[in-house]
Amino acid sequence: MVNFIGFNQILIIICMTEKEQNTEERILIAAKQVFLRKGMAGARMQEIANEAGINKSLLHYYYRSKDKLFLAVFRLAIQNFLPEIKSILLSDVLVTEKIDRFVEGYMNVLLNNPFVPLFILQEIQRDPDRLLNIFLEEGIQPQLILEQFERAVQKGEIKAVDPKHLLINILSLCIFPIVARPMMQRMLYDNDSDAYNEFLRERKKVVSEFVKNAIKK
Amino acid sequence: MVNFIGFNQILIIICMTEKEQNTEERILIAAKQVFLRKGMAGARMQEIANEAGINKSLLHYYYRSKDKLFLAVFRLAIQNFLPEIKSILLSDVLVTEKIDRFVEGYMNVLLNNPFVPLFILQEIQRDPDRLLNIFLEEGIQPQLILEQFERAVQKGEIKAVDPKHLLINILSLCIFPIVARPMMQRMLYDNDSDAYNEFLRERKKVVSEFVKNAIKK
DNA sequence: GTCTATATCGGGATAGAC
DNA sequence: GTCTATCCCGATATAGAC
Numbered sequence: 001m002v003n004f005i006g007f008n009q010i011l012i013i014i015c016m017t018e019k020e021q022n023t024e025e026r027i028l029i030a031a032k033q034v035f036l037r038k039g040m041a042g043a044r045m046q047e048i049a050n051e052a053g054i055n056k057s058l059l060h061y062y063y064r065s066k067d068k069l070f071l072a073v074f075r076l077a078i079q080n081f082l083p084e085i086k087s088i089l090l091s092d093v094l095v096t097e098k099i100d101r102f103v104e105g106y107m108n109v110l111l112n113n114p115f116v117p118l119f120i121l122q123e124i125q126r127d128p129d130r131l132l133n134i135f136l137e138e139g140i141q142p143q144l145i146l147e148q149f150e151r152a153v154q155k156g157e158i159k160a161v162d163p164k165h166l167l168i169n170i171l172s173l174c175i176f177p178i179v180a181r182p183m184m185q186r187m188l189y190d191n192d193s194d195a196y197n198e199f200l201r202e203r204k205k206v207v208s209e210f211v212k213n214a215i216k217k
Numbered sequence: 218m219v220n221f222i223g224f225n226q227i228l229i230i231i232c233m234t235e236k237e238q239n240t241e242e243r244i245l246i247a248a249k250q251v252f253l254r255k256g257m258a259g260a261r262m263q264e265i266a267n268e269a270g271i272n273k274s275l276l277h278y279y280y281r282s283k284d285k286l287f288l289a290v291f292r293l294a295i296q297n298f299l300p301e302i303k304s305i306l307l308s309d310v311l312v313t314e315k316i317d318r319f320v321e322g323y324m325n326v327l328l329n330n331p332f333v334p335l336f337i338l339q340e341i342q343r344d345p346d347r348l349l350n351i352f353l354e355e356g357i358q359p360q361l362i363l364e365q366f367e368r369a370v371q372k373g374e375i376k377a378v379d380p381k382h383l384l385i386n387i388l389s390l391c392i393f394p395i396v397a398r399p400m401m402q403r404m405l406y407d408n409d410s411d412a413y414n415e416f417l418r419e420r421k422k423v424v425s426e427f428v429k430n431a432i433k434k
Numbered sequence: 435g436t437c438t439a440t441a442t443c444g445g446g447a448t449a450g451a452c
Numbered sequence: 453g454t455c456t457a458t459c460c461c462g463a464t465a466t467a468g469a470c
Binding site: 037038039041042118120121122124125126128129131132135140142146159161162164165167168169171172173175176177179180182183184186187188199203206207210211213214215 | 254255256258259335337338339341342343345346348349352357359363376378379381382384385386388389390392393394396397399400401403404405416420423424427428430431432
Binding site for chain 1: 445
């Protein structure tokens with residue numbers, strides 16, 4: 001008897017594969033939403049299942065546990081960040097120009113993924129080494145930008161500042177207004193969402209100017 | 218029969234009162250620790266009871282529910298912040314001098330309560346209006362400092378900057394290095410805690426200078 | 435006020451039918 | 453692969469003895 005796979009068997013296989021990918025992906029997207037909103041501890045498997053439009057058990061079928069699902073989601077989340085940021089950091093331009101580009105690009109990323117930073121801050125406190133390892137595996141390298149700042153100081157392009165402080169200053173100015181949004185929007189803008197969006201948009205330029213003023217000789 | 222309270226009855230009452238206060242207070246302190254570390258969702262009543270060295274049921278005896286306990290703790294936490302900060306904001310000095318004092322005072326408070334900011338950021342996202350109401354009840358008023366910045370701009374003491382951006386810039390530079398500590402300490406200082414403490418101490422001056430440079434004419 | 439015991443509930447995880 | 457039903461544990465909360 002010849003090995004033979006009938007036409008509709010192939011169809012079934014294709015269908016199952018497509019379904020699998022769809023479901024798996026839908027789970028990931030749903031889980032991302034919920035994890036980002038609630039954090040690991042606050043997220044409920046039921047809520048994720050609802051958001052994905054499937055049964056709770058299916059979550060365990062695809063990702064054996066809540067913990068595994070969480071890890072998958074986290075990798076996905078930071079991979080949205082990386083390519084854009086990396087390309088900016090690797091670009092070969094003057095330090096002041098690079099600061100402009102970085103602030104612009106980084107704040108755009110944050111505006112598109114507003115829940116990611118707080119999520120990272122939460123989980124990094126819950127279990128610091130786990131997430132740090134993932135960061136390292138994904139090739140996050142602060143050394144690169146620190147050296148650039150260092151060289152810019154030596155060449156006299158900017159004031160003599162500690163590169164680590166400068167890096168944290170820039171990150172602070174970009175990230176904090178996003179993670180503190182629920183509070184700041186209420187306290188400064190009467191909870192007017194549009195006004196705060198406008199504030200964040202104009203903030204790209206404001207931060208760039210602020211930093212460049214602070215470090216120019 | 219005359220109304221009469223015997224001597225040992227008085228002793229008992231005093232004892233009970235003292236014990237009550239002690240226990241109540243011990244619970245508050247323990248709960249503060251746990252809530253700050255784990256957030257509302259991650260905190261466990263058992264863990265709080267252990268930390269206070271008492272039985273789980275006693276938590277419910279003094280504070281009817283986890284939620285009520287949480288609110289009590291939160292009020293306590295922000296009341297540690299307020300007096301110091303308020304007095305700085307109300308002091309009558311030049312804007313640059315006030316920025317120095319604020320950064321110094323605020324970062325000291327943060328160094329003594331390093332878990333508070335992330336805790337606030339977490340809970341403010343979980344239930345924004347609840348915490349905001351507490352802030353308002355406690356008399357937190359950004360308007361005050363905004364007006365001072367405004368006047369300083371008009372008087373020509375500092376560059377023409379948007380007061381709201383300036384306020385958020387200062388807050389960012391102070392708060393972010395504390396909430397992101399677990400990550401930054403590992404990425405920038407090989408997880409050397411002493412080195413990061415030193416970094417934060419010198420940061421008070423660094424931030425002051427950074428901000429003043431950025432806004433001087 | 436403080437403890438032990440227990441009720442009650444919700445969530446993660448598994449078994450098994452289809 | 454997907455569903456229903458169920459297990460099991462842990463956590464909040466209550467009852468009641470002392």
